[in-house]
Amino acid sequence: MGKKYLPVILVVLGLGTVAMDVRAQDPSDISPDTIGPYSVTSSIEVGVRGVKVEGDIDKYRSDLNYQPGFQFMDSSFLLEAGKDGGPLFDSLLVKVTGWDSDPNGYLRVSMDKLDVYRFDTTVRRFNYYNSLNTIALGQHVDETVNTIGDVNLVLMPQNPKFKINLDYAFNRKDGPTLSTYDFSRDEFPVFAPSRSRSDTFSAGFDAKLGWLDLSFLQGYRTFKDDAEFFITQPQAGNSGPIVLSFLNTFNRDAPQRGHVNFSRVNAHAFLNNMVDITGRVIYSNAKSESTLFESLSGGDFTGALIGLNQIAAFSESERPTWFADLGISVLATESLTISNTFRYNRFEINGTNDEVIQTIKTAPAASFTELEEFFSRMTRYRQFSNTLELDYMFHPRVSAHVGYRYTDRSNDLESLEFDPADPGEIEPEIETFDNRTNTFIFGLRAKPIKNFWTVYFDFERGEADNVFTRAANYDYTNARIRNIIYATDELTFNLSATFRNNDNPTRTDDVPSVDFGTSTESRMFSASADWVPNSKVALSTGYTYSRITSDSVVVFFFNFQKKQGVSEFYSRDQFAYINVNAQVHDRVGLFGSMRFHNDSGAGDRVPPGPETLIAGYPYRYVTPEVRLSIRLHDRIDFIAGYQYYDFEERFKNLGVVESARVQDYNAHLPYASLRFYFGRRE
Amino acid sequence: MTNAHRFKSTVVGLWAMGALVFFIVVLTASTARTANEAAAQSATPGDYVGNEACKTCHEVEFNRFSGTPHAHMAESKYDSDMKRGCENCHGPGQAHVLSESKRKEAMDLGQTVPDYDGSLIVSFKNKGPKTISETCLKCHAGMGEEHGNYRRGDHWRNDVGCVDCHEAHGMPLPKDRTGSQTLIETATAHKIDSDSRVMLKATEPILCITCHSEVRSQFTMPHRHKVLEGDMVCSDCHNPHGGFEQKQMRLSTGVDQACVKCHSDKQGPFTFEHAPLKLEGCAACHTPHGSSNPKMLRRSNVTQLCLECHTETQGIGAPNTPSFHNLASPKYRNCTTCHVMIHGSMSHPLYFR
Structure with missing residues (x-):
């Protein structure tokens, strides 16, 4: 059991024990559902899991990472006081899931006292593992523990005139990782243990001043990253003897510190039950600085021996940002609403890096060189966006809306590099991008058959901002239709379809010009059914088909020859699931489920030549699960279950090398647990 | 004054006048948005009967409602409409209670039962x-x-x-069921x-x-x-x-994407910031809900993900890859092997460190 989390687990078990003790004191005097002024509603499930994995353990850990051992299943503990409240709190809720052998851990504590406070805190832990041969040559491995927490306190939560909000949030990321160092035309795997921290504090208030609702928030975040990169023994690069460079020693410290100040003012008014106005202004100023010191020895690609290569760099960056938003809705009649939403967004990123590189070569001839460089980068961004919409209710069961959005974006990228050894004329490089977009919006919602069938339809046709990827804006068309059918009180269907087309109309300057655009089509069809015929049986099942087809004209170098080719990506994912719950006996409950993914990726497509890049990730992922629950006692269930994960990559025509890198696995995860109930059962 | 200035002044002036007229209309109009509000506006304190009267007939709803934060507002020391409980949303109940009492009495006596008068209480049935x-x-x-x-x-x-x-009345908790463990x-x-x-x-x-x-x-x-x-x-x-x-x-730390609330090491600002990070957003490269591709990337092959921006578009935008990036070699098909700090770097313009 991770000692760090022992207190958390003990708190929850302690709360359960308190409830049990209360019952044990004098069952005749004390209702089993109460502790003092509080009623208790709780179920706590603790259990153990076994794990057996066959196949690629790294892929298993990257996807799932369940380990054998103890863990909490979904558990909760709720104390609620009656009408007169409790001494310190009126209600207390503790929720806990996972921890220890589970790669995820979740803890939530909520407390409140009428008119005094409302307190919520959430702590989550993720044991993150990533080691996949499909990315960075399989050399980037992460095994970190990420802990994320939020604490929120509201004072005087029921006060209709004034309340205070106090928040604290933290992130912690620790653990070994592997990275790569690019040195002298080769790449060297290096250790890069991760250690970063961030803490965010904020305080504010919500107030009502006559007809005006006013909120203010002032926040501050600190961030630090003590990244370190090193090797422990002489290292050859990825290229082996083909490239002469090697490392004897390597060490880099690159601590980074940052902080963000942010202020937010939000005002809202609803004038004469007719005009809803919300305005918001946010200012944020984020700053980072880093001092890097790197030293290495070894040999470079020319065969020269390097006695010592040192880099010292100081970098800093600042990003002030302004957001201003104004939304106005006029409820012109009971049926007609006219809304306008305006946004102004402006920020700058201003960064510098000043570095000195000293190199001492020892062979074939001793030499010393020193290089000093200064870099500056500036990004300026400004965007206006305005959306005008009309919403009309034709009938309580039929309504529609139409809208128009306009955006205007301007973006400057400026870079400057200064080398003291070549102090010629320095002219910053400036690139400016301006673009404007127009979008039409339409939506319809109807209940063609009352209490039976509801239809939602959304449609957007217009342009999307596109500064970097192509010369012109993207033309996009999005449509979505969703049907929810309440066939009976027990049976519900959901049928949905989503269509997205994203085309770029760019053409080259050639005569005649040729297509230089990109096109992405996304289709998604989903159907699901939920059937709960009685309190003893529940069935949920569904199917989703996701289809993505993308092709882009790309320019790249193949065997050092410039090629204009096409990049194609295909995904054809079929997903199906079924979950069945059955109370087969008063004391016996059964759960069974099956989840199934099958993506054929690019299928049989074979690139006709090196100019065509075709990708997809064909795989099959099957996850059955069964769970048997036996009530041993009115307050104790015994639960036994089994999960199976079968993951299979389905690439076709793999060569010998690729076949050796296939990441298939199957995993058996049996588990057993006890669930304790206090107070009434859920 | 040029014609352009004159045109702009006219447009701004018309907008200002329109806005002024609009707000005068709004501020002088008196509208009740909801039925309960209309009922509340014309009600006197004697028109309210309190929750206990509602319980007589609507015991199930009352019991569920009693455990909700809505019901707890009645105990608050702060004055608010919620102290009225059911009648805050359903409007004053005196007329409804009297009418229903008479109907019940008639029913008990076997007399002709008057029709139900739905106008005496605010109901949300058949409302959009x-x-x-x-x-x-x-x-x-x-x-x-x-x-x-x-x-x-x-x-x-x-x-x-x-x-x-x-x-709004609170949810009854159904019986516990066993479900998926994960x-x-x-x-x-x-x-x-x-x-x-x-x-x-x-x-x-x-x-x-x-x-x-x-x-x-x-x-x-x-x-x-x-x-x-x-x-x-x-x-x-x-x-x-x-x-x-x-x-x-949602936004994080005032103006940043929700992602950086947890992924705080991607927040920057970086001296050399990968432009899409702030300008296009995380979803330019990642699918946030889930993906079969590692790191939830939009493409299974990192090269293609990068190349689709870093291609030669008439000298505009993201720079093209240099000629020694020979895609015939595996190392150049795995861009992030070298460009490790792909979200942004404090000290290297090509994100090497």
């Missing part, structure tokens, strides 16, 4: 979602940022009203949770997936945010009550 939501917004659209944009949000626009997700599923959607404290009809994310069914498949893909595992909820990243952001996203 927006109309019903106005009753909730009367209290909830106010202080704080959470609900302030509901009338311009995606849910409002699509007629998803407050009571589509929340149960993935939340529908049958176990009703349980004690913070969600039940805000009177949601089911726990997140099942409540959301009931309509947004297609995202379930994304959350079961090999690489995913742990939402169905119960470690995250939809409302961590989205504000279901609307907002100024598209897709009803």
Whole structure:
């Protein structure tokens, strides 16, 4: 059991024990559902899991990472006081899931006292593992523990005139990782243990001043990253003897510190039950600085021996940002609403890096060189966006809306590099991008058959901002239709379809010009059914088909020859699931489920030549699960279950090398647990 | 003054005059938005009967309501309309109680029973979602940022009203069921949770997936945010009550994307910042719900993901790859092997360190 989390687990078990003790004191005097002024509603499930994995353990850990051992299943503990409240709190809720052998851990504590406070805190832990041969040559491995927490306190939560909000949030990321160092035309795997921290504090208030609702928030975040990169023994690069460079020693410290100040003012008014106005202004100023010191020895690609290569760099960056938003809705009649939403967004990123590189070569001839460089980068961004919409209710069961959005974006990228050894004329490089977009919006919602069938339809046709990827804006068309059918009180269907087309109309300057655009089509069809015929049986099942087809004209170098080719990506994912719950006996409950993914990726497509890049990730992922629950006692269930994960990559025509890198696995995860109930059962 | 200036002045002037007239109309108009508000405006204190009178006939609703934060407001020392309990939303009940008493009396005596008069109490039957939501917004659209944009949000626009997700009378908890150990599923959607404290009809994310069914498949893909595992909820990243952001996203540290709240090492600012990080957003390269591709990338092959921007577009935008990036070599097909700090670097313009 991770000692760090022992207190958390003990708190929850302690709360359960308190409830049990209360019952044990004098069952005749004390209702089993109460502790003092509080009623208790709780179920706590603790259990153990076994794990057996066959196949690629790294892929298993990257996807799932369940380990054998103890863990909490979904558990909760709720104390609620009656009408007169409790001494310190009126209600207390503790929720806990996972921890220890589970790669995820979740803890939530909520407390409140009428008119005094409302307190919520959430702590989550993720044991993150990533080691996949499909990315960075399989050399980037992460095994970190990420802990994320939020604490929120509201004072005087029921006060209709004034309340205070106090928040604290933290992130912690620790653990070994592997990275790569690019040195002298080769790449060297290096250790890069991760250690970063961030803490965010904020305080504010919500107030009502006559007809005006006013909120203010002032926040501050600190961030630090003590990244370190090193090797422990002489290292050859990825290229082996083909490239002469090697490392004897390597060490880099690159601590980074940052902080963000942010202020937010939000005002809202609803004038004469007719005009809803919300305005918001946010200012944020984020700053980072880093001092890097790197030293290495070894040999470079020319065969020269390097006695010592040192880099010292100081970098800093600042990003002030302004957001201003104004939304106005006029409820012109009971049926007609006219809304306008305006946004102004402006920020700058201003960064510098000043570095000195000293190199001492020892062979074939001793030499010393020193290089000093200064870099500056500036990004300026400004965007206006305005959306005008009309919403009309034709009938309580039929309504529609139409809208128009306009955006205007301007973006400057400026870079400057200064080398003291070549102090010629320095002219910053400036690139400016301006673009404007127009979008039409339409939506319809109807209940063609009352209490039976509801239809939602959304449609957007217009342009999307596109500064970097192509010369012109993207033309996009999005449509979505969703049907929810309440066939009976027990049976519900959901049928949905989503269509997205994203085309770029760019053409080259050639005569005649040729297509230089990109096109992405996304289709998604989903159907699901939920059937709960009685309190003893529940069935949920569904199917989703996701289809993505993308092709882009790309320019790249193949065997050092410039090629204009096409990049194609295909995904054809079929997903199906079924979950069945059955109370087969008063004391016996059964759960069974099956989840199934099958993506054929690019299928049989074979690139006709090196100019065509075709990708997809064909795989099959099957996850059955069964769970048997036996009530041993009115307050104790015994639960036994089994999960199976079968993951299979389905690439076709793999060569010998690729076949050796296939990441298939199957995993058996049996588990057993006890669930304790206090107070009434859920 | 040039013609252009004159034109601009005229446009601005017309807008200003229009706005002035508009606000005069608004401020002098007197409208009751909801039926309960109309009833409340004309009511006297004697028209209210209190919750106990409602309990006589509506005991099930009363009992469920009694455990809700709505009911607890009656005990608050602060003055608010919620002290009226049921009658805050349903309007004064005196006339309804009298009428129903007479009907019951007639029924008991075997006399002709008068027709039910629905106008004596505010009922939400046959009302559109927006109309019903106005009753909730009367209290909830106010202080704080959470609900302030509901009338311009995606849910409002699509007629998803407050009571589509929340149960104003409180939800009874059904019997406990065994369910998946690692993935939340529908049958176990009703349980004690913070969600039940805000009177949601089911726990997140099942409540959301009931309509947004297609995202379930994304959350079961090999690489995913742990939402169905119960470690995250939809409302961590989205504000279901609307907002100024598209897709009803939340913001982190004032102005940043919701992602950096947890992925704080990607927040920057970096001296050499990968431009899409702030200008296009994380979703330019990642699919946030889930993906079969590692790191939830949009492409299974990193080269293609990079090349689709870093290609030669008439000298505009992202720079093309240099000629020694020979794609015949595996190392150049794995861009992030060298460009390790791809989100941004403090000390290297090509993100090497």
